[in-house]
Amino acid sequence: MWFDLGIKLAVSALILGGVLSFAGMQTWLERKQSALMQDRIGANRAYFTLPWAWAAPINWLLRKLGGLGILNVLADVMKMFTKEDIIPAQGDRFLHTLAPFLSICFALLAFSAIPIGPDVELFGRTIPLQVADINAGLLAVLALGSLGVYGVILAGMVSGSNLATLGGLRAASQVIAYEIALGVSLVGAIACFGSLDLPTIVARQGQLLWGWLPRWGVFLQPLGCLIFMTAALAHTKRIPFDLPEGEPEIIGYFAEYSGMKFGLFFLTDFVEIVLVAALTTTLFFGGWQVPYLTPAGFQCPWGGSVPVSHLAYVGLGLLSFTVKVVAFIWFFMLIRWTLPRFRYDQLMTLGWKVLFPLSLANIAVTGVLVVLIT
Amino acid sequence: MHSVSDQLLHRLREARKRRALSWWERTYLPAVAQGLWLTSAHFWRNLFLHLAHRAGLFRSVPAAATIQYPDERRKTELRLRTRHRLTKREDGTPRCVACMMCETVCPARCIYIVAGEHPDPNVEKIPKSFDIDLGKCVYCGYCVEACPEDAIRMDTQRHDIAAYSRDGMWLDIKELLNPGTRAFSEPPEKFVQLSVEEFKRLPSTPEPPPPGTGLAPS
Numbered sequence: 306m307w308f309d310l311g312i313k314l315a316v317s318a319l320i321l322g323g324v325l326s327f328a329g330m331q332t333w334l335e336r337k338q339s340a341l342m343q344d345r346i347g348a349n350r351a352y353f354t355l356p357w358a359w360a361a362p363i364n365w366l367l368r369k370l371g372g373l374g375i376l377n378v379l380a381d382v383m384k385m386f387t388k389e390d391i392i393p394a395q396g397d398r399f400l401h402t403l404a405p406f407l408s409i410c411f412a413l414l415a416f417s418a419i420p421i422g423p424d425v426e427l428f429g430r431t432i433p434l435q436v437a438d439i440n441a442g443l444l445a446v447l448a449l450g451s452l453g454v455y456g457v458i459l460a461g462m463v464s465g466s467n468l469a470t471l472g473g474l475r476a477a478s479q480v481i482a483y484e485i486a487l488g489v490s491l492v493g494a495i496a497c498f499g500s501l502d503l504p505t506i507v508a509r510q511g512q513l514l515w516g517w518l519p520r521w522g523v524f525l526q527p528l529g530c531l532i533f534m535t536a537a538l539a540h541t542k543r544i545p546f547d548l549p550e551g552e553p554e555i556i557g558y559f560a561e562y563s564g565m566k567f568g569l570f571f572l573t574d575f576v577e578i579v580l581v582a583a584l585t586t587t588l589f590f591g592g593w594q595v596p597y598l599t600p601a602g603f604q605c606p607w608g609g610s611v612p613v614s615h616l617a618y619v620g621l622g623l624l625s626f627t628v629k630v631v632a633f634i635w636f637f638m639l640i641r642w643t644l645p646r647f648r649y650d651q652l653m654t655l656g657w658k659v660l661f662p663l664s665l666a667n668i669a670v671t672g673v674l675v676v677l678i679t
Numbered sequence: 680m681h682s683v684s685d686q687l688l689h690r691l692r693e694a695r696k697r698r699a700l701s702w703w704e705r706t707y708l709p710a711v712a713q714g715l716w717l718t719s720a721h722f723w724r725n726l727f728l729h730l731a732h733r734a735g736l737f738r739s740v741p742a743a744a745t746i747q748y749p750d751e752r753r754k755t756e757l758r759l760r761t762r763h764r765l766t767k768r769e770d771g772t773p774r775c776v777a778c779m780m781c782e783t784v785c786p787a788r789c790i791y792i793v794a795g796e797h798p799d800p801n802v803e804k805i806p807k808s809f810d811i812d813l814g815k816c817v818y819c820g821y822c823v824e825a826c827p828e829d830a831i832r833m834d835t836q837r838h839d840i841a842a843y844s845r846d847g848m849w850l851d852i853k854e855l856l857n858p859g860t861r862a863f864s865e866p867p868e869k870f871v872q873l874s875v876e877e878f879k880r881l882p883s884t885p886e887p888p889p890p891g892t893g894l895a896p897s
Contacts, residue, residue, distance in 0.1 A: 341721070341729075342721050342722045342725075343721070344742075344744045345744065345745050346747070639718060639719055640715065643718040644714060
Protein backbone atom coordinates (compact mmCIF):
# COMPACT_ATOMS: atom_id res chain seq x y z
CA MET A 306 0.00 0.00 0.00
CA TRP A 307 2.83 2.39 0.91
CA PHE A 308 4.52 1.45 -2.32
CA ASP A 309 1.40 2.35 -4.31
CA LEU A 310 1.11 5.61 -2.45
CA GLY A 311 4.73 6.42 -3.22
CA ILE A 312 4.20 5.69 -6.90
CA LYS A 313 1.07 7.85 -6.99
CA LEU A 314 2.97 10.67 -5.30
CA ALA A 315 5.82 10.33 -7.79
CA VAL A 316 3.44 10.44 -10.76
CA SER A 317 1.60 13.45 -9.28
CA ALA A 318 4.91 15.22 -8.68
CA LEU A 319 5.94 14.50 -12.28
CA ILE A 320 2.71 15.89 -13.71
CA LEU A 321 2.53 18.87 -11.36
CA GLY A 322 6.17 19.76 -11.94
CA GLY A 323 5.77 19.36 -15.68
CA VAL A 324 2.66 21.51 -15.83
CA LEU A 325 4.11 24.25 -13.64
CA SER A 326 7.37 24.39 -15.55
CA PHE A 327 5.48 24.48 -18.86
CA ALA A 328 3.34 27.29 -17.46
CA GLY A 329 6.37 29.18 -16.18
CA MET A 330 8.30 28.81 -19.40
CA GLN A 331 5.32 30.18 -21.29
CA THR A 332 6.20 33.69 -20.12
CA TRP A 333 9.49 33.14 -21.92
CA LEU A 334 7.77 31.57 -24.92
CA GLU A 335 5.29 34.43 -25.06
CA ARG A 336 8.04 37.06 -25.12
CA LYS A 337 10.25 35.29 -27.61
CA GLN A 338 7.57 33.94 -29.92
CA SER A 339 5.80 37.27 -30.22
CA ALA A 340 9.18 38.87 -30.89
CA LEU A 341 9.99 36.44 -33.69
CA MET A 342 6.53 36.84 -35.20
CA GLN A 343 6.92 40.61 -35.25
CA ASP A 344 10.53 40.73 -36.51
CA ARG A 345 11.81 41.79 -33.11
CA ILE A 346 14.45 40.24 -30.85
CA GLY A 347 12.62 40.12 -27.54
CA ALA A 348 13.86 39.98 -23.97
CA ASN A 349 17.64 39.46 -23.95
CA ARG A 350 19.10 41.70 -21.24
CA ALA A 351 18.21 40.25 -17.83
CA TYR A 352 21.03 38.30 -16.22
CA PHE A 353 23.00 38.19 -13.01
CA THR A 354 26.47 36.92 -12.15
CA LEU A 355 27.94 35.36 -9.05
CA PRO A 356 30.80 37.31 -7.46
CA TRP A 357 33.18 34.37 -6.81
CA ALA A 358 36.07 33.33 -8.99
CA TRP A 359 35.12 29.64 -9.05
CA ALA A 360 31.71 30.59 -10.45
CA ALA A 361 33.13 31.65 -13.81
CA PRO A 362 31.60 28.75 -15.80
CA ILE A 363 28.24 29.34 -14.08
CA ASN A 364 28.49 33.02 -14.94
CA TRP A 365 29.21 32.14 -18.57
CA LEU A 366 26.08 29.99 -18.62
CA LEU A 367 24.03 32.70 -16.91
CA ARG A 368 25.11 35.21 -19.52
CA LYS A 369 24.10 32.86 -22.32
CA LEU A 370 20.73 32.18 -20.66
CA GLY A 371 20.25 35.91 -20.13
CA GLY A 372 20.96 36.47 -23.80
CA LEU A 373 18.17 34.04 -24.61
CA GLY A 374 15.85 35.87 -22.21
CA ILE A 375 15.27 32.85 -19.98
CA LEU A 376 16.37 34.64 -16.80
CA ASN A 377 13.49 37.09 -17.32
CA VAL A 378 11.24 34.34 -15.96
CA LEU A 379 13.22 34.43 -12.74
CA ALA A 380 13.10 38.22 -12.67
CA ASP A 381 9.31 38.08 -13.11
CA VAL A 382 8.93 35.72 -10.18
CA MET A 383 11.17 37.86 -7.96
CA LYS A 384 9.16 40.94 -8.87
CA MET A 385 5.85 39.23 -8.17
CA PHE A 386 6.98 37.97 -4.77
CA THR A 387 8.50 41.22 -3.57
CA LYS A 388 5.68 43.54 -4.62
CA GLU A 389 3.28 44.88 -2.02
CA ASP A 390 0.10 42.85 -1.60
CA ILE A 391 -2.75 45.36 -1.57
CA ILE A 392 -6.23 44.42 -0.38
CA PRO A 393 -8.70 47.23 -1.12
CA ALA A 394 -10.47 48.70 1.92
CA GLN A 395 -13.92 48.10 0.38
CA GLY A 396 -13.03 44.51 -0.48
CA ASP A 397 -13.58 41.34 1.50
CA ARG A 398 -10.27 40.33 3.00
CA PHE A 399 -10.89 36.57 3.14
CA LEU A 400 -12.57 36.13 -0.24
CA HIS A 401 -10.11 38.47 -1.92
CA THR A 402 -7.30 36.15 -0.82
CA LEU A 403 -9.29 33.00 -1.59
CA ALA A 404 -10.13 33.87 -5.21
CA PRO A 405 -6.70 33.39 -6.85
CA PHE A 406 -6.18 30.11 -4.98
CA LEU A 407 -9.55 28.77 -6.15
CA SER A 408 -8.64 29.79 -9.66
CA ILE A 409 -5.26 28.01 -9.74
CA CYS A 410 -6.40 24.97 -7.72
CA PHE A 411 -9.18 23.96 -10.09
CA ALA A 412 -6.99 24.54 -13.12
CA LEU A 413 -4.30 22.24 -11.67
CA LEU A 414 -6.78 19.63 -10.39
CA ALA A 415 -8.13 19.14 -13.90
CA PHE A 416 -4.82 17.53 -14.87
CA SER A 417 -5.43 14.64 -12.47
CA ALA A 418 -7.55 12.69 -14.96
CA ILE A 419 -5.35 13.17 -18.02
CA PRO A 420 -3.17 10.18 -18.96
CA ILE A 421 0.28 11.38 -20.01
CA GLY A 422 1.67 8.05 -21.16
CA PRO A 423 0.98 4.32 -21.51
CA ASP A 424 0.82 2.02 -18.50
CA VAL A 425 4.30 1.15 -17.21
CA GLU A 426 5.11 -2.47 -16.32
CA LEU A 427 7.63 -2.15 -13.51
CA PHE A 428 8.58 -4.66 -10.77
CA GLY A 429 5.67 -6.85 -11.83
CA ARG A 430 3.15 -4.06 -11.34
CA THR A 431 1.11 -1.99 -13.77
CA ILE A 432 1.56 1.70 -13.07
CA PRO A 433 -0.81 4.03 -14.95
CA LEU A 434 0.79 7.38 -15.81
CA GLN A 435 -2.27 9.20 -14.58
CA VAL A 436 -3.00 10.62 -11.14
CA ALA A 437 -6.63 9.56 -10.72
CA ASP A 438 -8.23 6.85 -12.85
CA ILE A 439 -11.76 8.27 -12.74
CA ASN A 440 -14.07 6.26 -14.99
CA ALA A 441 -15.88 9.39 -16.15
CA GLY A 442 -12.62 11.32 -16.37
CA LEU A 443 -13.74 13.55 -19.20
CA LEU A 444 -16.68 14.86 -17.18
CA ALA A 445 -14.40 15.43 -14.20
CA VAL A 446 -11.97 17.46 -16.31
CA LEU A 447 -14.78 19.56 -17.76
CA ALA A 448 -16.34 20.09 -14.35
CA LEU A 449 -13.07 21.14 -12.72
CA GLY A 450 -12.29 23.41 -15.66
CA SER A 451 -15.64 25.12 -15.27
CA LEU A 452 -15.25 25.47 -11.51
CA GLY A 453 -12.13 27.55 -12.12
CA VAL A 454 -14.29 30.42 -13.26
CA TYR A 455 -15.63 30.80 -9.71
CA GLY A 456 -12.25 32.19 -8.73
CA VAL A 457 -12.49 34.74 -11.50
CA ILE A 458 -16.06 35.78 -10.69
CA LEU A 459 -15.24 35.90 -6.98
CA ALA A 460 -12.22 38.09 -7.65
CA GLY A 461 -14.41 40.51 -9.58
CA MET A 462 -17.20 40.58 -7.00
CA VAL A 463 -15.20 41.02 -3.77
CA SER A 464 -12.67 43.58 -4.99
CA GLY A 465 -14.98 46.50 -4.26
CA SER A 466 -14.25 48.02 -7.65
CA ASN A 467 -16.77 48.56 -10.43
CA LEU A 468 -14.24 47.74 -13.15
CA ALA A 469 -13.30 44.45 -11.51
CA THR A 470 -16.99 43.60 -11.10
CA LEU A 471 -17.54 44.27 -14.79
CA GLY A 472 -14.65 41.95 -15.60
CA GLY A 473 -16.10 39.25 -13.36
CA LEU A 474 -19.53 39.56 -14.96
CA ARG A 475 -18.04 39.40 -18.41
CA ALA A 476 -16.13 36.30 -17.40
CA ALA A 477 -19.36 34.71 -16.17
CA SER A 478 -21.31 35.44 -19.35
CA GLN A 479 -18.44 34.39 -21.59
CA VAL A 480 -17.94 31.14 -19.74
CA ILE A 481 -21.66 30.27 -19.94
CA ALA A 482 -21.65 31.06 -23.65
CA TYR A 483 -18.66 28.84 -24.34
CA GLU A 484 -18.79 26.03 -21.79
CA ILE A 485 -22.03 24.81 -23.37
CA ALA A 486 -20.48 24.63 -26.83
CA LEU A 487 -17.36 23.10 -25.26
CA GLY A 488 -19.32 20.31 -23.60
CA VAL A 489 -21.70 19.70 -26.48
CA SER A 490 -18.88 19.59 -29.04
CA LEU A 491 -17.39 16.66 -27.11
CA VAL A 492 -20.58 14.57 -27.23
CA GLY A 493 -19.79 13.62 -30.82
CA ALA A 494 -16.33 12.46 -29.82
CA ILE A 495 -17.76 10.50 -26.89
CA ALA A 496 -20.22 8.81 -29.27
CA CYS A 497 -17.39 7.89 -31.64
CA PHE A 498 -15.13 6.43 -28.94
CA GLY A 499 -17.98 5.05 -26.85
CA SER A 500 -16.38 5.99 -23.54
CA LEU A 501 -15.98 8.80 -21.02
CA ASP A 502 -12.80 7.27 -19.65
CA LEU A 503 -9.76 9.17 -20.91
CA PRO A 504 -7.32 6.20 -21.03
CA THR A 505 -9.92 4.24 -23.01
CA ILE A 506 -10.42 7.15 -25.40
CA VAL A 507 -6.67 7.36 -25.93
CA ALA A 508 -6.38 3.57 -26.38
CA ARG A 509 -9.12 3.58 -29.03
CA GLN A 510 -7.26 6.30 -30.92
CA GLY A 511 -4.39 3.85 -31.32
CA GLN A 512 -6.42 1.84 -33.85
CA LEU A 513 -6.29 2.48 -37.58
CA LEU A 514 -8.99 3.66 -40.01
CA TRP A 515 -9.08 1.74 -43.31
CA GLY A 516 -5.83 0.17 -42.32
CA TRP A 517 -3.62 3.24 -42.69
CA LEU A 518 -5.06 6.38 -41.05
CA PRO A 519 -4.64 6.72 -37.24
CA ARG A 520 -8.10 6.71 -35.69
CA TRP A 521 -7.59 10.13 -34.13
CA GLY A 522 -10.49 12.29 -32.99
CA VAL A 523 -9.61 15.00 -35.45
CA PHE A 524 -10.25 12.65 -38.39
CA LEU A 525 -13.50 11.32 -36.91
CA GLN A 526 -14.75 14.69 -35.68
CA PRO A 527 -13.16 17.54 -37.68
CA LEU A 528 -15.98 19.98 -36.90
CA GLY A 529 -16.12 18.90 -33.27
CA CYS A 530 -12.36 19.49 -33.02
CA LEU A 531 -12.68 23.00 -34.47
CA ILE A 532 -15.55 23.92 -32.13
CA PHE A 533 -13.75 22.43 -29.14
CA MET A 534 -10.55 24.35 -29.87
CA THR A 535 -12.42 27.63 -30.34
CA ALA A 536 -14.43 27.18 -27.15
CA ALA A 537 -11.37 26.01 -25.25
CA LEU A 538 -9.47 29.07 -26.40
CA ALA A 539 -12.35 31.17 -25.07
CA HIS A 540 -12.06 29.24 -21.81
CA THR A 541 -8.45 30.35 -21.36
CA LYS A 542 -9.59 34.00 -21.40
CA ARG A 543 -6.81 35.18 -23.66
CA ILE A 544 -6.88 37.22 -26.84
CA PRO A 545 -9.03 36.96 -29.03
CA PHE A 546 -11.40 36.08 -26.17
CA ASP A 547 -9.98 38.28 -23.40
CA LEU A 548 -13.19 40.19 -22.68
CA PRO A 549 -12.95 39.50 -18.90
CA GLU A 550 -9.56 41.20 -18.89
CA GLY A 551 -10.27 43.79 -21.57
CA GLU A 552 -7.09 45.75 -20.93
CA PRO A 553 -7.94 48.75 -23.13
CA GLU A 554 -11.18 49.53 -21.32
CA ILE A 555 -11.65 47.82 -17.95
CA ILE A 556 -8.33 46.17 -16.87
CA GLY A 557 -10.40 43.19 -15.74
CA TYR A 558 -11.35 41.07 -12.78
CA PHE A 559 -7.84 41.31 -11.32
CA ALA A 560 -7.82 45.12 -11.35
CA GLU A 561 -7.46 45.21 -7.56
CA TYR A 562 -4.80 42.50 -7.33
CA SER A 563 -1.08 42.98 -6.97
CA GLY A 564 1.98 40.95 -6.14
CA MET A 565 1.86 37.18 -6.20
CA LYS A 566 -1.95 37.07 -5.99
CA PHE A 567 -2.04 38.70 -9.39
CA GLY A 568 0.77 36.34 -10.32
CA LEU A 569 -1.48 33.39 -9.51
CA PHE A 570 -4.14 34.66 -11.90
CA PHE A 571 -1.42 35.12 -14.49
CA LEU A 572 -0.19 31.58 -13.84
CA THR A 573 -3.76 30.26 -14.05
CA ASP A 574 -4.03 31.58 -17.59
CA PHE A 575 -0.87 29.73 -18.56
CA VAL A 576 -1.87 26.54 -16.72
CA GLU A 577 -5.20 26.63 -18.53
CA ILE A 578 -3.42 26.89 -21.84
CA VAL A 579 -1.43 23.78 -20.95
CA LEU A 580 -4.68 22.12 -19.87
CA VAL A 581 -6.45 23.01 -23.09
CA ALA A 582 -3.47 21.84 -25.13
CA ALA A 583 -3.37 18.55 -23.18
CA LEU A 584 -7.13 18.05 -23.60
CA THR A 585 -7.00 18.75 -27.34
CA THR A 586 -4.14 16.28 -27.62
CA THR A 587 -5.91 13.64 -25.56
CA LEU A 588 -9.30 13.87 -27.22
CA PHE A 589 -8.50 14.71 -30.83
CA PHE A 590 -4.85 14.01 -31.56
CA GLY A 591 -4.27 10.57 -30.15
CA GLY A 592 -3.04 11.46 -26.67
CA TRP A 593 0.28 9.76 -26.07
CA GLN A 594 -0.18 7.43 -29.08
CA VAL A 595 2.53 7.46 -31.70
CA PRO A 596 1.09 6.59 -35.15
CA TYR A 597 1.65 2.89 -36.04
CA LEU A 598 3.33 2.20 -32.68
CA THR A 599 1.84 -0.71 -30.77
CA PRO A 600 3.20 -2.25 -27.53
CA ALA A 601 5.01 -4.79 -29.74
CA GLY A 602 6.70 -2.17 -31.90
CA PHE A 603 6.16 -0.17 -35.06
CA GLN A 604 3.72 -1.83 -37.46
CA CYS A 605 3.80 -0.08 -40.81
CA PRO A 606 0.50 -0.32 -42.72
CA TRP A 607 2.35 -1.36 -45.89
CA GLY A 608 4.08 -4.22 -44.12
CA GLY A 609 7.24 -4.51 -42.11
CA SER A 610 7.65 -3.94 -38.39
CA VAL A 611 10.32 -2.75 -35.98
CA PRO A 612 10.25 -4.22 -32.48
CA VAL A 613 10.47 -1.73 -29.58
CA SER A 614 11.24 -2.57 -25.94
CA HIS A 615 8.71 -1.75 -23.24
CA LEU A 616 10.65 1.16 -21.72
CA ALA A 617 11.26 2.66 -25.16
CA TYR A 618 7.53 2.31 -25.84
CA VAL A 619 6.74 4.25 -22.66
CA GLY A 620 9.40 6.83 -23.43
CA LEU A 621 8.12 7.33 -26.96
CA GLY A 622 4.59 7.71 -25.60
CA LEU A 623 5.66 10.38 -23.09
CA LEU A 624 7.69 12.15 -25.77
CA SER A 625 4.80 12.07 -28.20
CA PHE A 626 2.43 13.55 -25.61
CA THR A 627 4.93 16.29 -24.72
CA VAL A 628 5.61 17.18 -28.34
CA LYS A 629 1.91 17.40 -29.14
CA VAL A 630 1.21 19.56 -26.08
CA VAL A 631 4.10 21.89 -26.89
CA ALA A 632 2.91 22.16 -30.49
CA PHE A 633 -0.57 23.16 -29.31
CA ILE A 634 0.81 25.66 -26.82
CA TRP A 635 2.78 27.14 -29.72
CA PHE A 636 -0.36 27.21 -31.87
CA PHE A 637 -2.49 28.90 -29.19
CA MET A 638 0.29 31.45 -28.69
CA LEU A 639 0.31 32.02 -32.44
CA ILE A 640 -3.42 32.71 -32.38
CA ARG A 641 -3.05 35.00 -29.38
CA TRP A 642 -0.47 37.15 -31.21
CA THR A 643 -2.26 37.13 -34.58
CA LEU A 644 -5.98 37.71 -34.13
CA PRO A 645 -7.58 40.90 -32.81
CA ARG A 646 -10.04 40.84 -29.91
CA PHE A 647 -13.74 40.23 -30.52
CA ARG A 648 -16.29 42.89 -29.73
CA TYR A 649 -18.63 41.85 -26.93
CA ASP A 650 -21.68 41.29 -29.16
CA GLN A 651 -19.56 39.41 -31.72
CA LEU A 652 -18.34 37.16 -28.94
CA MET A 653 -21.88 36.38 -27.77
CA THR A 654 -23.05 35.87 -31.37
CA LEU A 655 -20.20 33.44 -31.98
CA GLY A 656 -20.89 31.52 -28.78
CA TRP A 657 -24.70 31.29 -28.85
CA LYS A 658 -25.62 31.58 -32.53
CA VAL A 659 -22.74 29.84 -34.26
CA LEU A 660 -20.84 27.40 -32.06
CA PHE A 661 -23.81 26.08 -30.07
CA PRO A 662 -26.06 25.24 -33.08
CA LEU A 663 -23.07 23.89 -34.98
CA SER A 664 -22.17 21.56 -32.14
CA LEU A 665 -25.81 20.39 -31.93
CA ALA A 666 -25.80 19.68 -35.67
CA ASN A 667 -22.52 17.85 -35.18
CA ILE A 668 -24.14 15.61 -32.57
CA ALA A 669 -27.10 14.85 -34.87
CA VAL A 670 -24.93 13.93 -37.85
CA THR A 671 -22.49 11.93 -35.73
CA GLY A 672 -25.33 10.07 -34.02
CA VAL A 673 -26.93 9.05 -37.33
CA LEU A 674 -23.57 7.95 -38.76
CA VAL A 675 -22.59 5.98 -35.64
CA VAL A 676 -25.94 4.17 -35.62
CA LEU A 677 -25.70 3.41 -39.35
CA ILE A 678 -22.16 2.05 -39.12
CA THR A 679 -22.56 -0.09 -36.00
CA MET B 680 -19.82 63.44 -71.46
CA HIS B 681 -19.01 63.45 -67.76
CA SER B 682 -16.63 65.96 -66.36
CA VAL B 683 -13.43 64.84 -64.70
CA SER B 684 -14.80 65.61 -61.25
CA ASP B 685 -17.91 63.54 -62.01
CA GLN B 686 -15.74 60.63 -63.04
CA LEU B 687 -13.65 60.98 -59.90
CA LEU B 688 -16.75 61.11 -57.72
CA HIS B 689 -18.12 58.05 -59.45
CA ARG B 690 -14.91 56.16 -58.83
CA LEU B 691 -14.86 57.19 -55.20
CA ARG B 692 -18.44 56.00 -54.74
CA GLU B 693 -17.61 52.71 -56.42
CA ALA B 694 -14.60 52.26 -54.18
CA ARG B 695 -16.68 52.88 -51.07
CA LYS B 696 -19.18 50.19 -51.94
CA ARG B 697 -18.34 47.12 -49.92
CA ARG B 698 -18.28 43.86 -51.74
CA ALA B 699 -20.76 41.41 -50.28
CA LEU B 700 -18.89 38.59 -48.56
CA SER B 701 -19.52 35.08 -49.73
CA TRP B 702 -20.72 32.40 -47.33
CA TRP B 703 -17.22 30.95 -46.99
CA GLU B 704 -15.70 34.35 -46.30
CA ARG B 705 -18.33 35.13 -43.68
CA THR B 706 -17.14 32.24 -41.54
CA TYR B 707 -13.90 34.26 -41.23
CA LEU B 708 -11.99 30.99 -41.34
CA PRO B 709 -10.01 31.86 -44.52
CA ALA B 710 -9.09 35.25 -43.08
CA VAL B 711 -7.98 33.65 -39.81
CA ALA B 712 -5.96 31.06 -41.72
CA GLN B 713 -4.33 33.78 -43.82
CA GLY B 714 -3.35 35.72 -40.71
CA LEU B 715 -1.95 32.65 -39.00
CA TRP B 716 -0.06 31.72 -42.15
CA LEU B 717 1.53 35.17 -42.33
CA THR B 718 2.62 35.33 -38.69
CA SER B 719 3.85 31.75 -38.56
CA ALA B 720 5.82 32.31 -41.79
CA HIS B 721 7.56 35.24 -40.08
CA PHE B 722 8.12 33.10 -36.98
CA TRP B 723 9.80 30.21 -38.80
CA ARG B 724 11.79 32.46 -41.10
CA ASN B 725 13.17 34.49 -38.20
CA LEU B 726 13.81 31.40 -36.08
CA PHE B 727 15.77 29.85 -38.94
CA LEU B 728 17.75 33.07 -39.49
CA HIS B 729 18.56 33.44 -35.77
CA LEU B 730 19.88 29.87 -35.66
CA ALA B 731 21.79 30.37 -38.93
CA HIS B 732 23.38 33.55 -37.53
CA ARG B 733 24.58 31.52 -34.53
CA ALA B 734 26.24 29.14 -36.98
CA GLY B 735 27.71 32.06 -38.95
CA LEU B 736 25.46 31.70 -42.00
CA PHE B 737 23.31 34.29 -43.82
CA ARG B 738 24.84 37.10 -41.79
CA SER B 739 23.74 39.65 -44.39
CA VAL B 740 20.02 38.83 -43.95
CA PRO B 741 18.71 40.44 -40.78
CA ALA B 742 16.48 38.28 -38.59
CA ALA B 743 14.92 41.26 -36.81
CA ALA B 744 14.32 44.93 -37.47
CA THR B 745 15.66 45.78 -34.02
CA ILE B 746 18.63 48.13 -33.59
CA GLN B 747 20.27 47.17 -30.32
CA TYR B 748 20.70 50.66 -28.86
CA PRO B 749 23.06 51.59 -27.29
CA ASP B 750 25.25 48.76 -28.64
CA GLU B 751 24.24 49.69 -32.16
CA ARG B 752 23.12 53.04 -33.49
CA ARG B 753 20.87 53.98 -36.34
CA LYS B 754 22.49 55.43 -39.46
CA THR B 755 21.52 59.08 -39.69
CA GLU B 756 20.25 60.85 -42.80
CA LEU B 757 22.55 63.25 -44.65
CA ARG B 758 20.36 66.25 -43.91
CA LEU B 759 19.69 65.41 -40.27
CA ARG B 760 20.27 68.31 -37.88
CA THR B 761 21.92 66.99 -34.74
CA ARG B 762 23.41 68.66 -31.66
CA HIS B 763 25.27 71.94 -32.22
CA ARG B 764 28.98 72.51 -32.16
CA LEU B 765 31.17 75.57 -32.57
CA THR B 766 33.91 75.33 -35.18
CA LYS B 767 37.42 76.35 -34.25
CA ARG B 768 40.25 78.28 -35.82
CA GLU B 769 43.59 76.53 -36.21
CA ASP B 770 44.82 77.89 -32.89
CA GLY B 771 41.84 76.43 -31.01
CA THR B 772 39.90 79.66 -30.49
CA PRO B 773 36.28 79.71 -31.66
CA ARG B 774 35.58 80.89 -35.20
CA CYS B 775 32.61 82.80 -33.81
CA VAL B 776 32.90 86.63 -33.90
CA ALA B 777 30.02 87.23 -31.49
CA CYS B 778 27.93 89.07 -34.09
CA MET B 779 24.73 87.96 -32.29
CA MET B 780 23.07 86.92 -35.57
CA CYS B 781 22.19 83.44 -34.24
CA GLU B 782 21.04 84.74 -30.88
CA THR B 783 18.81 87.22 -32.72
CA VAL B 784 17.34 84.77 -35.20
CA CYS B 785 16.77 81.98 -32.72
CA PRO B 786 12.97 81.48 -32.45
CA ALA B 787 13.30 79.60 -29.17
CA ARG B 788 15.70 82.17 -27.70
CA CYS B 789 17.92 79.45 -26.35
CA ILE B 790 21.31 80.96 -27.33
CA TYR B 791 23.13 83.20 -24.87
CA ILE B 792 26.33 84.98 -26.02
CA VAL B 793 28.59 87.30 -24.03
CA ALA B 794 30.86 89.14 -26.43
CA GLY B 795 34.41 90.26 -25.65
CA GLU B 796 37.35 92.01 -27.32
CA HIS B 797 39.83 89.85 -29.23
CA PRO B 798 43.51 90.77 -28.68
CA ASP B 799 44.21 90.30 -32.40
CA PRO B 800 43.15 93.54 -34.16
CA ASN B 801 42.27 91.57 -37.33
CA VAL B 802 39.58 89.70 -35.43
CA GLU B 803 36.81 91.96 -34.39
CA LYS B 804 35.27 90.20 -31.38
CA ILE B 805 35.20 86.83 -29.65
CA PRO B 806 32.51 85.18 -27.47
CA LYS B 807 33.65 85.10 -23.87
CA SER B 808 30.81 82.69 -23.22
CA PHE B 809 28.43 80.92 -25.61
CA ASP B 810 25.61 78.85 -24.13
CA ILE B 811 22.78 76.89 -25.67
CA ASP B 812 19.87 75.61 -23.61
CA LEU B 813 18.99 72.39 -25.42
CA GLY B 814 15.87 72.11 -23.28
CA LYS B 815 14.49 75.05 -25.25
CA CYS B 816 16.12 74.43 -28.63
CA VAL B 817 13.71 73.41 -31.40
CA TYR B 818 16.45 72.18 -33.77
CA CYS B 819 15.26 74.53 -36.53
CA GLY B 820 18.78 75.18 -37.77
CA TYR B 821 18.27 78.93 -38.22
CA CYS B 822 21.43 79.64 -36.21
CA VAL B 823 23.44 77.65 -38.75
CA GLU B 824 21.74 79.48 -41.64
CA ALA B 825 22.28 82.88 -40.08
CA CYS B 826 25.97 82.48 -39.21
CA PRO B 827 28.18 84.51 -41.57
CA GLU B 828 31.37 82.78 -40.36
CA ASP B 829 30.41 79.06 -40.53
CA ALA B 830 31.09 79.11 -36.81
CA ILE B 831 28.09 77.02 -35.67
CA ARG B 832 27.13 73.72 -37.22
CA MET B 833 24.61 71.01 -36.38
CA ASP B 834 26.57 67.96 -37.46
CA THR B 835 27.84 66.25 -34.29
CA GLN B 836 25.65 63.18 -35.09
CA ARG B 837 24.61 63.27 -31.46
CA HIS B 838 20.86 63.21 -30.94
CA ASP B 839 20.44 61.11 -27.81
CA ILE B 840 20.42 63.78 -25.14
CA ALA B 841 19.05 62.78 -21.77
CA ALA B 842 19.45 64.55 -18.44
CA TYR B 843 17.92 64.40 -15.00
CA SER B 844 16.72 68.03 -15.05
CA ARG B 845 16.06 70.88 -17.46
CA ASP B 846 19.25 72.52 -16.30
CA GLY B 847 21.08 69.35 -17.25
CA MET B 848 20.43 70.12 -20.91
CA TRP B 849 22.61 73.18 -20.81
CA LEU B 850 25.62 73.32 -23.13
CA ASP B 851 28.44 75.71 -22.22
CA ILE B 852 31.18 76.88 -24.57
CA LYS B 853 33.59 74.10 -23.56
CA GLU B 854 31.13 71.41 -24.56
CA LEU B 855 30.13 73.28 -27.72
CA LEU B 856 33.74 73.52 -28.86
CA ASN B 857 34.54 69.91 -27.94
CA PRO B 858 31.37 67.81 -28.16
CA GLY B 859 31.29 64.78 -25.90
CA THR B 860 33.43 66.12 -23.04
CA ARG B 861 30.64 67.02 -20.64
CA ALA B 862 29.06 64.36 -18.43
CA PHE B 863 25.32 64.88 -18.65
CA SER B 864 24.75 63.20 -15.30
CA GLU B 865 26.39 66.14 -13.51
CA PRO B 866 24.91 69.61 -12.98
CA PRO B 867 25.97 72.03 -15.72
CA GLU B 868 28.23 75.02 -15.53
CA LYS B 869 26.40 78.03 -16.91
CA PHE B 870 27.91 81.06 -18.67
CA VAL B 871 31.49 79.77 -18.43
CA GLN B 872 33.73 82.62 -19.57
CA LEU B 873 37.08 81.77 -21.10
CA SER B 874 39.92 83.99 -22.28
CA VAL B 875 41.73 83.49 -25.59
CA GLU B 876 44.64 81.77 -23.81
CA GLU B 877 42.25 79.38 -22.06
CA PHE B 878 40.59 78.58 -25.40
CA LYS B 879 43.96 77.59 -26.81
CA ARG B 880 44.70 75.30 -23.85
CA LEU B 881 41.38 73.36 -24.11
CA PRO B 882 41.91 69.67 -24.94
CA SER B 883 40.43 69.04 -28.36
CA THR B 884 38.14 66.13 -29.27
CA PRO B 885 38.17 64.55 -32.73
CA GLU B 886 36.03 65.95 -35.53
CA PRO B 887 32.53 64.41 -35.66
CA PRO B 888 31.96 61.62 -38.21
CA PRO B 889 30.80 62.70 -41.66
CA PRO B 890 27.06 63.33 -42.13
CA GLY B 891 24.91 60.28 -42.81
CA THR B 892 27.02 57.83 -40.82
CA GLY B 893 25.69 58.15 -37.30
CA LEU B 894 27.77 58.20 -34.17
CA ALA B 895 29.61 54.99 -33.36
CA PRO B 896 28.69 53.56 -29.94
CA SER B 897 31.20 54.57 -27.31
